[in-house]
Amino acid sequence: MSKEAIIKTNDLTKSFGAFTAVDKITFEVMPGEIFGFLGANGAGKTTAMKMLSGLLIPTSGKASVVGFDVFKQSEMIKKNIGYMSQKFSLYDDLTVEENIAFFGGIYGLRGDVLEHAQAELLQRLQLMDQSKKLVASLPLGWKQKLSFSVAMIHKPRLVFLDEPTGGVDPITRRQFWEMIYEAAENGVTIFVTTHYMDEAEYCSRVSIMVDGKIAAMDTPRALKDRFGAKNMDEVFYTLARGAKRGE
Template identity: 65%
Template structure:
């Protein structure tokens, strides 16, 4: 794996009034990595991720994503990233095909590219028969897999996933991670937040946020050694218990 940094974050901070949601975080993510971004509810994961996606202005600090500066080149960043938010963000009153066409289209894909991509995606997801049904008629698991594929439509360098498997059954979760591995094997960097500790074990490297700070960073094996825990759940509990911030 090449050591090229695709995300580089230095002392990034976001304050909302008196409240410091993200407190001086520093880390790098390498190309092709699956980077797990862990933390209890309200630890600041989503806020940090939204800043990296150009949805929210940092209060201070520096960051570059896909080689572009977060302040100066947000549009260039947007062309190179995919984002799947916590909220389901496909149009429920459009069909599978129409959603693909819409999101492909606004990323500037041509009709032919959209056709190729959607054929590929529909075979991968085995959604061929549902292509003309409204998204609201699909079960949650399929919707989440579809959201992911839509976020990947324009072949971004980095894909940000915010709790992609929340509320999804174990089989679908497994399938979802297969999709993530496939994307990573094609060289896409995956930046993922999760609450599931078994998923944390699948990541190449993991950071754990507590009260807006990154308190631990390393591969799952390293972290388990460092905190002498037998699994990631143990690591997480040791750190998260120190949190003073209540659930947010």
């Protein structure tokens, strides 16, 4: 099992009319990896991620995610992945507990299993006394941690994180990455997009998209060596400078 790639794409393409948002990308993500998916705004990251998570139907190419085909088995993919989007995606007007119950319920958790998962989640986040509070009243950092945990309530093998740390302070970001590491240690594969290059350093492997294509893909160390750069920032600049697409 561990030898088999959890995400596998071959010339995966998505066009909107004449515009090719994602242009023949081919890559593999192995189980347990923290795969950083980088690129400037408009490079096609979110589109690629939406195809892989079953939100968008690709125009051409091939891709399989957690062993299912993105063209035909998107419903099976949805059951087996977690997804946390750029925008905060819990219900503000529901309590912590109600959000957990709702999303847990949608993923098919019932009765004791749901209660157990809920108790464990609250314990891990130390939110036991806040469980009856509305999500709206939590600080952003907590919301994002909760959102991440809720995205994994059904214990998926793969989680997509779309700019999960946008707009939070450095301390919360650090804590958030600790949670990501913890999940990865438990065997969950993490597919994460980010604009923070320090976060790219935390990834086991990184791909950088420029104008819908993958311009480079390797471990952060190997990329820095190849481009003779001090850090991922420089690597990113070197690659993204040539981009033709803007915002």
